Amino acid sequence: MALLGFLILFPLVVAAVLLVVRNNRARSAIVGASALVIGLASIWLVATYLGAPWVTFDFESPLIDYASTAVSVLVAAAILYYGIRYKNVLACVLAVIQVAGSLVFEFGFAHSIDVTEALYLDSLSLLMAFIIGVIGSGICVYALGYMEDFQAHEPEGAKDRRPVFFALMFVFLSAMFLIVFSNNMVWMFTGWEVTTVCSFLLIAYTRTEEAIKNAFRQIIMNLLGGLGFLAALYLSAIQLGTLSFLEFLQIGIQNPALVVLPVCALAFAGLTKAAQMPFHTWLLGAMVAPTPTSALLHSSTMVKAGVFLLVKLAPVFLVCPVPSVMVVLVGGITFALCSFMAISQSNAKRVLAYSTIANLGLTTACAGVGTPEAVWAAAFLILFHAIAKSLLFLCVGTAEHHIGSRDIEDMDLLFDRMPRLARFMMLGIMCMFIAPFGMLVAKWATLVSFVDTGQVALILLLAFGSAATFMFWAKWLGKLSGIAGQPANVEVTVHKSEWTAIVVMAVLVVVGCVCLPIISQLVVEPYVYSVFGVLGQDIASTNLWIASIAAALIAIVLFAGLGRGKAKKAEVYLAGVSADNEARVYRNSLSGESAATSRNMYLDGIFGEKRINPVGTVACAIVIIVAFGFSAITLPGLF
């Protein structure tokens, strides 16, 4: 238990130190060392409790209860401050409601309810701890080099606000650890709100008009979700008389009719945090932030808190149809439509954002289905998405600083310009969508679990969404792989800290994919067993091993096999007379010179945001409203 406390508190201490340290080298040393400590501590935690089905820790402290309420109030006060400063009425109103709500709750209801086992740990928490501890702190290390370049690009005399930036990153980690380890729902709520406000501050970091606007969009949507969480706390305390998450789940499993509304409210909170339609716009807006922020929000934290909560609720969804249908439909529709919209994007970060939302949608749908097999798939979706997406974000961030653009079209010839980076990026992309890598194995399990439960609508959404996924990843992969001429290598100036983080992620991708059967056996299956009492895994282990071997083979080819062909070099065919074949320049029909260039297809007329976005927003909003309508009817005493 000391380890849990350490993981939650240590990042806070680091954050406090970073806030006052203004020296660059000292900061680098502190961030590097503490990232290593957090990473090792979380690995140690995983190793210690590997395979443990369910551990709770007797721990209660009214002091911490008060402290967590105080933090909630502080969070709301901070939002209020910014809301007034930037004259955003809606944010202020929501913040006031939340302050009032949490104060009334703490002193009116929660005080009388004891949660004797405030901390707990199971295999899913371990998985999350690994993601937060290793990937999250890896991103912090990456940020060192990135933010140095970022600061260099800032106008002369701009205030160096990096101390705040790094402090926020570590507070984020701490809040995430709090969410995944808390059994006391009030503490969990505190962590939840802290992540919201941290990401608000991180998104608004550049203080441009657009950044402020997007940050407020984020805070408004997530405060709405937070109110959902708060409502669930009220309902749980009043109706069920408990604030222990485990007890809440057990009551829900045994007596689903009782918990329809609180589960709906919690699921709503999860959906907003996981940026599901119609709340997906906050995640797209978050792209204005520096890349490490996007990486942190997308891969290891924030959105993962949302799906974590939903996966935790999965056993309740299994027996409780109203919230289940809501989550399944919202997740499924989000997956398909966001995959479609990703086709129409040429901005690499927007493609990544849409793909994140889509994959979170799939995870959400799995959680909503709630069978052991679906939960198995969801756990792997979370893991591989975290690893591969952080790798991709870090690569795009580095590429952006060296080629001056985050547009996929400008990544032409990256294979020669940044040979190592391009290969890492290709690895990340392949891990996201193609067999035999982790994401596809998880998607496969997802498909099987949908079939087994007769979720015909989900099969439809998955099939069409997957086809779109192939399209937008394959064309990006193709762009990266292009080889022509000998463009200058611009890779030599990449910071060491960036390489460290990228290599760590790439190694994790390969190890994760190759060791998938082992991870399944040691981490994911114990969780599924501890929750459902049965083993749910619908891919024969032989097939997992075939995938594992094939993944290893591709990784070897990618890093050792490419570029070794011994064939004589030939020129490409340009249908006429080449003026400069290396640069694809030919003599045109007017005896002038033209360069042959091509852009990828974006099919904007079919899959453009303008066409798809309103459909998804309206459909998902209707689903959520109807679900709440239904669950309100079930509330005893309301009608």
Next chain:
Amino acid sequence: MSLLFALIGTLAFAIVAPVLGCLLAGLDRKITARMQGRVGPPLLQPYYDVRKLIEKDNVSVNSSEGTYITCALVFTLLAGGIFYSGGNLLMSVFVITLAGLFFIVAAYSTRSPYAELGANRETLQVMSYEPMVLFMAVAFYMAAGTFDSAGVFALDAPVVTSIWLVFLGLLFVLTIKLRKSPFDLSYSHHAHQELVKGITTEMSGKTLAKVEIMHWCENVLFLGWVGLFFVWANPLSIVLAIVVVVLVYFLEIWIDNNFARVKWQAMLSSAWAVAFVAGFVNIAVLAYL
């Protein structure tokens, strides 16, 4: 099914499929010639072509293209091996998609305007047929109770009896997968339809030979999927399946010779419409009725 079994299957497929595929390709060219009122080349012409390509000088526009194509060939063989050794149909689908991806990336890596155009279109083709292929695997699972292709030998009736709609849908996308007109957008067998040579524009010699062999093996695998619909516990059903496969192949050749190439918009919308109607409706019926 053990790992060893899949490995043996892959090796066997690597030997048998090129032979069968080569003969099928030769047959295709003969029948096509007859449909056009010509005599046509010898049956073994595809074999001669590939042998000649191997004899050609070893040149390439870059040092990576050949490696990608080798990967594509290897994964095609693996996909076939998994399927014909009685393994998981869905796995076979995924691995053949992987092979397709390597083929696409090989073309992109040349950064030649014509090859890139072919690669773009090939990506669109994959996107067009993928939903229907997934529906096929799912419907097969619902009808046979297993994803393993070996599972059909335990059935009382062939799966086509309950998923004939999916079978029709598969026939539609099969035209794309076999690279037959009207859906041979990325790489046509017929020079007169092609902008240079589409996705294979920059490939020559051994690399092109590998592409040809890969294409033969692919065809054998896809026709295996077709045959799977007609096999059940009765061993004679294999004969029936072979007859159906031959008829389907003839149908595809007939379509190839009678339709002009369509635009990609028509391909995408028709393939998705067919997938929706054939695949989705059939699966919904199986799930709810």
Next chain:
Amino acid sequence: MTFATKSPWVIHYDGSSCNGCDIEVLAALCPGYDVERFGIINTGNPKHADIFLVTGSVNEQNIKVVQEIYNQMVEPKVVIACGICACSAGIFHDCYNVIGGVDQAIPVDVYAPGCAVRPEAIIDAVVQGLGILEEKSKALQAQKKGA
């Protein structure tokens, strides 16, 4: 034996022909003559072709095109000049803009004269070309083994 002779793929380029010879080249591919009987295919891509059929003479505008197509063809390869213009520039020999036959640009292996060249002559030339192709192919094999 080499397989080069069993599957000669052809690329056809029209230099400055009046289209008379081009029509005849295509006629050879049509059912009447059906040269696919011998494995001959019209590819349209120099990287896939073994035999380069040129019709028409070479001039200042197209000489580089002819050379580039030839250079992009993969060894072993054979060039056939189809029609009198391709052989020696024919009646255009003295035009100010005409350089001459194809052999002014690239080495030609077989000459098939005629105005227009008859399909039988083309087939005959291709068969002769196959002999040369076989020799070149054997030489390449020997070189590969030697290397």
